[in-house]
Each structure stands twice: as C-alpha cells, then as structure tokens.
Amino acid sequence: MKKIVIGLCLVLLGVFFIGCDGGTSDRVIIDFWHMSPVGSESFSATKQIINEFNESQELYTVKGTGFGFWDYWDKIAVAISSKTAPDIGFSTIDDVPIRAEAGVLYNISDLIDADPDGIDIEELYQSQLDFATYEGDLYALPFTATTRVLYYNLDMFAEVGLTEADVPTTWEELHTVAKQLDVDEDGVIQQLGFDPTYGNATYHGYLWQCGLDFFDDDLNPTLNTQKHIDVLQWMIDFNSEYTRNQLVAFGDANAMLGINVFAGERVAMIVEVDGLYQIIQNAGATFNYGVTSIPLPDEDGVRVNWGSGFSVELYDNRKNEEDQKAGAWEFLKYLMSKEVQKEFSTANGWLMAHQEAMEEVAEGNTIMTRLLEEVAYARDKRYVAYAPSWHGNDWQPYYNQALNRELTAEQALAAARANYLQKKENWEATH
C-alpha cells in the first residue's frame, strides 16, 4: 500500500514538473492579455494569431490570457497598480496620458526610433495617435477604432413611400422623416421613426455637432449657455407626442429581451456604433438597411461622431525586464501588421486602427466602407482627471431627470455643472 502511495506521488510530481516546463524553457515568456476568453466566439482565431507568432519565433513565446470585456478593465487596473501587469495588453485610449505620467508604460516612440521600420505609423489615424501621446511621445498605439453612424431601415422607408434619397441629413429633416415612420395603436408605440436618446447617441455627441462641448480648454465645465440648453431641449422634445415612460418602456422592453431596437425592426433609424453591423450580421437579419453620417443640426453643423478604440500598450512593472520589453515590442509589431489587423477584424468584427488593412477587409462591402469613412470623423472624449466618468455616471442622473421632465433642461444642466465644479474643487484640494 505504502509503495503504491509513494509511486502515485512520484507520478503526480512528474506530471507537475512536466506541466510547469511547457516545453518553452529556453524562450522568454511574453504575457499578453486580450478580450477573447475560452468559450468566446473569437477565442480560436485569437489563439491562432498567437500561435502563428510563436511558430515564427525562436526567442519568445507569447502566452495569451483572455478575459471577457466587462471583466477585463478591473483586472488590468489591479494588475497595473500591483505591478503585475502583462507585458502587453489592451486598454482605453483616452486615458493613456494618466498611465504614461505614472510611469507604468514603456515609451513607444523610443522603440520606434530604435526600430523605424517596425510599425507603419502612417497607417494609423492621427486623431487616435494624439490621444496616445504624452509630452510629445507615444506611449500606446491605437489597436481598434470605433465610430457612430445613423442606421436606417430601407424596408420601413419603402412602406411609407420613402427611398434612400430621403435619408435625412439635418435635424429638421430627421424629425420630418421620423414622424412619417411612427406607428402607434391606442397610444401604444408599435414602431418609432427615431429617438435621439436611443442606441448609442449621446448629448455630448450632439453638442460636438453644434461646435459645443462639456468643458472648455482648461477643463472647466461649460453647459451654462443657451445653446447647450437648446440642444438638450431638442432631445427632450423630439418625440413630445409620447410620454417619457412610453419611450423608455418601448426601448427597455426590447433591451431586456436582448434585442437591439433597430436590429429587431422596431425603430426605423438609430444612432449606433459600428458594432451594430456585426450584431445584425450575426442575427442573420434579412431587412434592407444602410448607414450614413449622423444628421447635422443645420448646414453649419460639424461632421463629427464620438469614436474611441482600444489602445495596445507595453507595461513597465519597474522590474528591469528588458527581455520581456524586447519580446513585447516584437509582438506589438506583429499585432500592428496589416495581415494580423485583418485577421483580428475578421475574428472579432472590430474596426481596426490600420487603415489599409481595413480598406482591404471592407472591399466590396458597402456598409463597412461607409463605417470606415465615418471613422475619419470620429473624435474621442477628453479625459477629465477630476471626473473620469463625466459622460457616464456623473452626467446620466441629470440627463435622465431632464428627459423625464423632473427638471427643466436649464435646471438639469445647471445642476450637472454645479456637480462638476464641486468635483473639480475637491480634486484640486487633494492634488
């Protein structure tokens, strides 16, 4: 019995050591965190991309770790703060300067200077590169790009005798067309032409189209002008024939069932991100639709949409890991190459940062081509250190109160501004 137990222990120990070795003992291990966990649709393709790199290498082995999108952000934040960040990973591009200032990112410009042919920077969007720049140097590279556009359902247009030529280009036209597409029975909404609060439309997006913003150049909150009030009022009044409860209920009912209101053919037009295209594709929807720029306030409006993207960064855990740094750079070059960018786009349905790669992916695809055109007009939100969630948590309660008519547009904006000012004052007191 004793011999059997000892024998079993030895076998287990042997298995343990074999498992630890992994057959790559002579290579430098590069940790790469991504958002394609085991079981996700894009896992196999991502693994394949990593494997192809590993097969081409003699010095490095990339070990990929996938987390779901919602888990990823907490994980990476904790890893960075505890100096256990991966050698290379994704993050948000608008707050790169925060991490660069804290010294947790390697300077990409230095690496490019030492290896000028490594990455074709010209192929990346300048607006995205600007966000990844801190004190004149790049500390991250844009990996993906996002954009917001107006999706319109041509079948619904046809039902009321409209064609693609009637797709609105201004807010006034948008209202006129939308009203023709509204359908209700006994006051219950059956179909909605458009609602400026649905989908991924945002108040700050509409402000940008009017040449306005939440903050001035010194990051002081604005919001207190008549123009700001007018834009919010336009959003509130767009579907004034319905109560807010009806509008929320119509949108909420679809959202709870996991149906996008546009993909579910419940609204005729919606402002949404490029990802909706993938959702419609995956759902196998058969209706005819198109995408175009978000209608402008008027002829003087600014063609702009809120777009962001993931950054890809090399993390400095301050442990002098030169080999890891060199390996991560090699892998970064590989990730940013045209072919790999195309592979990522196909696997995840993402718009990638590499322009030429995306042009090739979109070739012959009208929707993709239009989405790419809009990426050129995408602008990311500014990072406001005293209110990093200025567009989300900080703004949403006031926004909802205005939409619910609990506060007037003017009151809601004044209250939101007061909140930002208080946050700013408190932030300055501790910095």
Added chain:
Amino acid sequence: MKTSSVTKLKKQENYIGYLFASPWLIGLIVLGIFPIFMSLYFSFTNYNMISAPTWVGFTNYRILFTNDDLFWKSLGNTVYHVMIAVPLGIIVGIALALLLNSKVKGMSIYRTMFYLPNVVSVVAMTLLWLWLFQPNFGLINQLLSPFYKLFNLEPLGWYLDQNMSKMTLILMGLWTAGGSMVIYLAQMQDIPVTLYESAEIDGAGWFKKTIHITLPLMTPSIFFNFIMGLIGSFQVFTIAYIMTNGGPSRSTYYYAYYLFDKMMNDNAMGMASAMAWILLVMVLIVTIVALRLNKFVFYLGEET
C-alpha cells in the same frame, strides 16, 4: 527541574498550536489585518491606484463631510433603506415563522420553499425581479392590471419611478426573509409547551399566547436578526447596482454604491477608503446604540 520541563512542554505545545493555526493566522494577517490598515492609511492619501499614494491628511474626510452633496444624498438613501428594510424584514420573518409553526401536512415542504430564495445568488434573484417588476410587461403589473383598471390608476413604475424605486428594492429584499424565518422558527420550537398549556388553562387564545409568550421569548433571535440586519443594510449595494444603476435620479444611489464609484469611476481610492472608514464608524455607533436594546431581550433560563 520538574516545573521547567512542564514549562518547556507547554511552550512546545504552544508552538505546535501556532503551527497548526498558521494557515488561518497567515490568512488573517495577509488578507484581513493588512488590507484593513492599508485602507486606513489610504484614507489619508490621494491614491489613484496607478501612481504612489500622496499624503493629504484629513482632506478626504473634510471634503466628504463639508463639500460633497452626493455623500449626503447616498447616506440619506441608505438610512431610508435601513429604517424601512430592517423592521419590515423582521416583521415578515416573524409572520412567516408564525405561519409555519403549525402542524400542517407537508410543513417541511413549505419551510423549504420559503427558505429556497436564500440559496439563490443575489445577482440571479435581482435579474429575476427585474423582469417581474418591469412596469410594462412584468408579471406583477400584469396581475395588478384589473386593480389598476378598477380604480382608474396609472400602472406603478416600480424601479423606474424615483418615488417607488427604494421601496421596490426593499420589497424585493423581503423575498429572502426565509433566512431569518428559520432562526425564528428554531427559537419558537424551543419555547416550552408547558407555558402555552398553562396559558390555555387561563383561557388565553392564539393572539394572547403570541403576544405574551411567543414574541417575548423570541426576543433573542429578533435582537440577533435586528443587529445583523442593521449591519447588512448599511452595506446595501448589489441589488441597486444590478437593478437600477443607482437611479432613477440617484434615488437608489446608496452609500456603498457611491464608495464603489469613487474607487472605480473616479479612481479615488483614498476617498473611497475614507468612506469605508466612515461607514465602519457609523455602523459601530448604530450597533452600540442598538445593543442598548439588549435590556428588553428575555433570555429563557436566565436568572432574574
């Protein structure tokens, strides 16, 4: 000579004791005591979780008390929740226990049914109730629709109505009253039958027996559930996070939610730590005050 060897043996036993307890002790120190003291330190710093913390003294505490409207708003919401959810939880728990403390056929099945919600995860429970309370197609409003029609009322907005949202979350929380019910039930069954028999001889009915025997003798478990309920309710977070996102209009924005946002959205770990310590002190004070109610608790078998 003999004494010294005994001392030696005692020491040795102590060492062995510590050795055996070491996994737990290390866990307590590394995962318990160390983070507690670190959070106390962070509460006096400005710490964004990326750069090193910088000392700011009592600034975080000063800001929270004197220049942070949301601090008071979230605290107000939490106090509202505590003041209604705790007593209501006790009342429903006792009512269920009284109901299930009878000799009806299949009683164990009923007891299990009422306890079952406690084994469901909070997330699953919240999502389930999200559907049930959905104002437009939720089952609750569907069931109430004849009532709405009869009295010509607008259907209730539940968690989407800022005047009802806190109450909706409290009502949802009552679904797990079966947890405290089990404790009440256990204590009820500990009450000597002789007391009821003598009361019956004196002509007491069900109501008098409940008021004069059952409830007084249940005070230890009521007191226990009261204290635990107080502590738990001050930390209310998950249900609001999943069901309402703190809304509408911040009506369910509880203290723990604001603490979470300070850390995750504002990257202000120092401020969040200060909030955690303020919460700890508040809960301690409330608990100490609540413990004074102990004099009203009747412990069976205790000498008076």
